[in-house]
Amino acid sequence: MSKTLIRGAKVLGGEPQDVLIDGTVVEAVGTNLSAEGAEVVEADGRVLLPGLVDLHTHLREPGREDSETVLTGTRAAASGGYTNVFAMANTFPVADTAGVVEQVWRLGQESGYCDVQPIGAVTVGLEGAKLAELGAMHESAAGVTVFSDDGKCVHDAVIMRRALEYVKAFNGVVAQHAQEPRLTEGAQMNEGVVSAELGLGGWPAVAEESVIARDVLLAEHVGSRVHICHLSTAGSVEIVRWAKSRGIDVTAEVTPHHLLLTDELVRSYNPVYKVNPPLRTERDVMALREALADGTIDIVATDHAPHPHEDKDCEWAAAAMGMVGLETALSVVQETMVDTGLLDWAGVADRMSFKPAKIGQATGHGRPVSAGEPANLTLVDAAYRGQVDPAGFASRSRNTPYEGRELPGRVTHTWLRGKATLVDGKLT
Structure with missing residues (x-):
């Protein structure tokens, strides 16, 4: 089972913590966590939310x-x-x-x-x-x-x-x-x-x-x-x-x-x-x-x-x-x-x-970011600000009212039961 260590994330906007994902679940949340062989994601103070x-x-x-x-x-x-x-x-x-x-x-x-x-x-x-x-x-x-x-x-x-x-x-x-x-x-x-x-x-x-x-x-x-x-x-x-x-x-x-x-x-x-x-x-x-x-x-x-x-x-x-x-x-x-x-x-x-x-009644979703819970998570760069460009959308359609508008925040990572579906803003 693969492991991922998210280092220095502000869980629900709080103080920076480390979050260790083991397989499909969150194994631990704390400071100075380590895991041999784990893939490390440097959150650098980004906000970690439940999926x-x-x-x-x-x-x-x-x-x-x-x-x-x-x-x-x-x-x-x-x-x-x-x-x-x-x-x-x-x-x-x-x-x-x-x-x-x-x-x-x-x-x-x-x-x-x-x-x-x-x-x-x-x-x-x-x-x-x-x-x-x-x-x-x-x-x-x-x-x-x-x-x-x-x-x-x-x-x-x-x-x-x-x-x-x-x-x-x-x-x-x-x-x-x-x-x-x-x-x-x-x-x-x-x-x-x-x-x-x-x-x-x-x-x-x-x-x-x-x-x-x-x-x-x-x-x-x-x-x-x-x-x-x-x-x-x-x-x-x-x-x-x-x-x-x-x-x-x-x-x-x-x-x-x-x-x-x-x-x-x-x-x-x-x-x-x-x-x-x-x-x-x-x-x-x-x-x-x-x-x-x-x-x-x-x-x-x-x-x-x-x-x-x-x-x-x-x-x-x-x-x-x-x-x-x-x-x-x-x-x-x-x-x-x-x-x-x-x-x-x-x-x-x-x-x-x-x-x-x-x-x-979405089983396994909307759960706390804590040990033993399903690793459905999203990491957000709240300090980011940029213009909306629908040309980069994953959706098949482009009918957004925000084209060219500057908005804050950018989702950088998404995990579905511990599997990364989005990494550094790009779909896996």
């Missing part, structure tokens, strides 16, 4: 391999410091049966760069009319515990209630894309001053907030778990905060782009800024940051949404919604949360590893 976990990734396979594959998506994940990702169900065919989720799971096993946990669809074909095979997907080799129609809202209250009741039997969770469809017909961006000036159809905050309010009440009534995908408004924060104060079992995520970017960028009409839910106002951004800091929002999830060039390099109205995010997420979180003093690195580990792993 990141993304509860919201689009890997596109099967069906849209022109955008991404499980292999290219997991390579992008490893480049961004992730060791486990949850793959959304809006593939072609939809991941609404045991057969499809097992296919995605096996492709993840074969990739070797990152563990992949499929998310099962809530309804057949994402059509919102009939529950999918939730039990069969859970009992499959993939062991699905998270279900979502992401990309579409489970808008029927009866269907949502039934889904919450069904997953309660095995402590599963329904992850809701909160978007009332009747309120967002023809929506192109956030409804507000900018949309009025540009003449673009507005996506009102109430379309998100009303669904969240309904679903936390349903979760309370049923006694089940509900997770809110890509929460984006100040009003949504207040609803989740109220629900948690009542003891409702609700968790919520925020994307990196909703922590940094605002609807003012849409004035450029550059479709790279077109996303669902849309970029909101500066007030919303500040509320989201504060909520992530105080724990009202539980986790950061990328909503990595790759698209081929032709689907984004077109007029605004025809462009697909979505942004890639796996390879820039940690940098954006450092920019918005760490460098602003809202979170320390231990807080980043909590929001980007510990809690998402707990919500998704």
